[in-house]
Amino acid sequence: MTMRNIDELDQDLRALVAKTREIPSLPASAKQRLSRRLDLTLSGVVSATPLADPSAARHLPTLRTALLSGVSLVVGIALGLVSANLWTDSDQHLPSTASQHADASVAYADASAKRDTVPTRDAAVGPRDSQAAARPLRKATRRASVATRTARDQRLAHERSLIEMARSALARGDAPAALEATRLHRQAFGRTGQLGEEREALAIQALINTKRFAEARRRAKAFLRKYPRTLLRPLIEKAAAAVR
Amino acid sequence: MTSATHSDATARLAQIFEDEAEFVWRLLRRLGVGAADAEDLTHEVFLTVWRKLESYDTSRPLRPWIAGIAVRICARFRRYARNRYEVLAESVVEHDLTAGAEEQLHAFRLLTEVMQPLDLERRAIFVMHDVEGWSMPELAEALEIPLNTGYSRLRLARKQVAEGIARLRQQGADL
Numbered sequence A: 001m002t003m004r005n006i007d008e009l010d011q012d013l014r015a016l017v018a019k020t021r022e023i024p025s026l027p028a029s030a031k032q033r034l035s036r037r038l039d040l041t042l043s044g045v046v047s048a049t050p051l052a053d054p055s056a057a058r059h060l061p062t063l064r065t066a067l068l069s070g071v072s073l074v075v076g077i078a079l080g081l082v083s084a085n086l087w088t089d090s091d092q093h094l095p096s097t098a099s100q101h102a103d104a105s106v107a108y109a110d111a112s113a114k115r116d117t118v119p120t121r122d123a124a125v126g127p128r129d130s131q132a133a134a135r136p137l138r139k140a141t142r143r144a145s146v147a148t149r150t151a152r153d154q155r156l157a158h159e160r161s162l163i164e165m166a167r168s169a170l171a172r173g174d175a176p177a178a179l180e181a182t183r184l185h186r187q188a189f190g191r192t193g194q195l196g197e198e199r200e201a202l203a204i205q206a207l208i209n210t211k212r213f214a215e216a217r218r219r220a221k222a223f224l225r226k227y228p229r230t231l232l233r234p235l236i237e238k239a240a241a242a243v244r
Numbered sequence B: 001m002t003s004a005t006h007s008d009a010t011a012r013l014a015q016i017f018e019d020e021a022e023f024v025w026r027l028l029r030r031l032g033v034g035a036a037d038a039e040d041l042t043h044e045v046f047l048t049v050w051r052k053l054e055s056y057d058t059s060r061p062l063r064p065w066i067a068g069i070a071v072r073i074c075a076r077f078r079r080y081a082r083n084r085y086e087v088l089a090e091s092v093v094e095h096d097l098t099a100g101a102e103e104q105l106h107a108f109r110l111l112t113e114v115m116q117p118l119d120l121e122r123r124a125i126f127v128m129h130d131v132e133g134w135s136m137p138e139l140a141e142a143l144e145i146p147l148n149t150g151y152s153r154l155r156l157a158r159k160q161v162a163e164g165i166a167r168l169r170q171q172g173a174d175l
Helices: A011-019 A028-042 A054-087 A097-117 A127-171 A175-189 A196-209 A213-226 A233-242 B003-030 B035-055 B062-078 B089-096 B102-115 B120-131 B136-143 B147-170
Strands: none
Touching (some): A196 A233, A213 A233, B120 B147
């Protein structure tokens, strides 16, 4: 039997399929709403789910926009710094034991190579032979270093995707989804993540949008204590003040 | 995007939305997205279409391209644990069906139930091939998969769905 000779549909199933061919259909009201929302989004107005509490809602549109812009800026800067760090040859700032080990090996290999280039009286072990001997070690340590960087890249990409999910969920007014994304980020990266600051800022905004004001205030306070020099300080302070 | 191309793309999107919104919504719902989330996801699909319009190859048919985007967005959505399990078809009543369509609703509930065990890859193939009536080459292009992968997934999906139907029969469901 070739791959394309697939089994026929069960008769009962065929009947079910025939009955449901036209449904579910998009309700006209939902289509209108969607069309309006698309127009708003494309004209630059961020669509958002209206809040039930008007007193809090009064402060939120500008804060939301400002906070999202701020977070995007910081994410950009952070990623820029991280990428710059990743592309430099020196990994001395990185906490990874594997990379330290790899760097130490590279340094050792380089030092050995330099030492071996000093002319010796012993003609049997010339500089070329020494360099050739050091080559496999250098290759191996470079491979280890590349593997470490790849792992770091992947980790950062994962972090970034979660932060992006939270950010876009907030932008489309889906605060619970944003909270879920920040929760997943916290669970996966906790204190070791490189985008913890951005996560916390987004989580605070999402908490405010879901009207969990007490929790938002508590987290804002912790945020400012943990990141006293954050670029997002004024925005977080304003957000916390708005729900006081 | 320059302002001229921006307004061109926006005008074009309006037409695409008019033609394809119904299809995108129905596809997402059949892929297991609840009525409440389908609106957000449809919005996201059309925003993505808008962003990619410039790079879209106009010699290719539009609908498979949009379907591919919708399936990928749905896959991302279902990665969240809270979205992994669809809301069963009860909620369909208020949102999707008019009164007097009990038979259709019943059929939709049963179909939803038998499709539930399918993962998204198989479900997308099953829905688009057997429910929407697409050809496999169209599908393979939309989902960017080899043709034989598509047939293989369809076979497995049908097998799982047939098992579901058998289970329903055993339970005495009115099919």
